[in-house]
Amino acid sequence: ILTILRYPDKRLHKIAKPVTNFDDRLKKLVADMAETMYEAPGVGLAASQVDEHIQLVVIDVSETQNELQVLINPEITWASEEKILYDEGCLSVPGIYDGVERSTEVNVRALNLDGKPFELNADGLLAVCVQHELDHLKGIVFVEYLSPLKRNRIKTRMLKEERELERSSGR
Numbered sequence: 559i560l561t562i563l564r565y566p567d568k569r570l571h572k573i574a575k576p577v578t579n580f581d582d583r584l585k586k587l588v589a590d591m592a593e594t595m596y597e598a599p600g601v602g603l604a605a606s607q608v609d610e611h612i613q614l615v616v617i618d619v620s621e622t623q624n625e626l627q628v629l630i631n632p633e634i635t636w637a638s639e640e641k642i643l644y645d646e647g648c649l650s651v652p653g654i655y656d657g658v659e660r661s662t663e664v665n666v667r668a669l670n671l672d673g674k675p676f677e678l679n680a681d682g683l684l685a686v687c688v689q690h691e692l693d694h695l696k697g698i699v700f701v702e703y704l705s706p707l708k709r710n711r712i713k714t715r716m717l718k719e720e721r722e723l724e725r726s727s728g729r
């Protein structure tokens with residue numbers, strides 16, 4: 559299980575670099591990210607959230623939680639004009655859910671773990687998740703779409719919880 563960075567950690571705003579070598583280290587990171595995501599639980603996790611600033615996300619929106627999708631160097635090639643407002647959460651901002659507008663449908667081009675390109679046409683929760691994860695790779699956390707008032711309240715609350723965490727664990 560990997561440690562997930564918590565907002566407003568500055569490292570969440572670093573821009574992820576493209577993946578170049580498809581080696582065993584990458585495969586191990588994917589396995590660790592998948593395990594971390596399932597345990598959270600979550601339906602998506604970006605490498606940025608575990609302080610690995612490379613363009614890699616893992617997603618599993620299946621009911622049975624056994625259909626892992628790995629997207630490497632992903633880019634959205636088309637996004638629908640039509641938008642949907644979805645109450646998003648984020649494993650880096652635990653306990654906060656708020657409405658974010660996203661395209662209802664997106665086409666994504668990415669590489670798989672073997673470095674082979676593939677296309678993904680996503681709608682529903684998968685489309686929302688893809689857009690949320692690709693934002694992480696650009697250093698964007700979903701609270702940035704909320705009002706400054708809401709964002710500041712969330713920042714204050716997260717920092718308060720961080721202090722309580724430190725006090726309780728005697729760190």
Ligand SMILES: O=C(O)C[C@@H](Cc1ccccc1)[C@H](O)SCc1ccccc1
Nearest residue numbers: 600601602603646647648649650687690
């Ligand atoms: O990137 C993350 O932090 C995991 C996100 C992914 C996500 C955000 C918004 C909408 C869809 C996916 C979530 O925290 S995973 C938790 C979750 C589970 C089911 C539905 C929505 C969110």
Ligand SMILES: [Zn+2]
Nearest residue numbers: 647648649650
């Ligand atoms: Zn997130």
